[in-house]
Amino acid sequence: MTTALNTLTHKLAERFEMGSSENLPQTLMATAFKGQNVTPDQMVALLVVANQYELNPWTNEIYAFPNKGGIIPIVGVDGWYAIINKHPQFDGIEFEQDAESCTCKIYRKDRQRPTVVTEYLDECKRETDPWRKYPKRMLRHKAAIQCARVAFSLSGIYEPDEAERLQESDKAPQNITPAKSAATGNLTNPEFEALVFTLEEEAKKGTSHLETYWKTTLTKEQRKIVGMNEITRIKENAKQYDNIQEAEYEEA
Secondary structure (H helix, E strand, C coil): CCHHHHHHHHHHHHHCCCCCCCCHHHHHHHCCCCCCCCCHHHHHHHHHHHHHCCCCCCCCCEEEEEECCEEEEEECHHHHHHHHHHCCCEEEEEEEECCCEEEEEEEECCCCCCEEEEEEHHHHCCCCHHHHHCHHHHHHHHHHHHHHHHHHCCCCCECHHHHHHHHHHHHCCCCCCCCCECCCECCCCCCHHHHHHHHHHHHCCCHHHHHHHHHHCCCHHHHHHHCHHHHHHHHHHHHHHHHHHHHHHHHC
């Protein structure tokens, strides 16, 4: 056992009056770490947070969440309320909630005004059982946690919903949108349609006019947006106007 791990486990054992801390790492492995294979450094990371905020790893106030082959310490909902209630400056909490949002107010003894945070259901709700069954409760937890972060300057700790979102983002499929090329251009660029429309209007003045406009008026970046496939198509359309221009000159 490393020196840091030994110190932290001993401190945890003292806090809960457990006597010897000799077998504590094995107990934590089976409970807070849910049987995961973790390194001493990862165990230290969780114990640092547990001791800093006086959280109980055996009641799910804090536990390890698997992430990218490692773990991140997660503070459960009960853990967050424990942090709030144990803070020496905490002086009360209030909620205002309707069908769309929840506002949390946290009062501190050393401040005249409360810290106020509002969370919105349409921004927070996920397609998971807790959110489907208890949307208002979940939103209330979310508002309380975010408000606590601001009121007590809490950072570096996650709540369960955030951890699940992180895991989902890691599992999300890679962006398989075809790469932009000089041939295809950038069809999703906001300028694409406007540039094509302008070029089609210039094409009505003939091929020569279109080519001059393409080379001298558009920037290199704009030409990339249009792409060679599109300008080739427009040039083909411009040829029909060449005959019209020639006929006009002959008549003149």
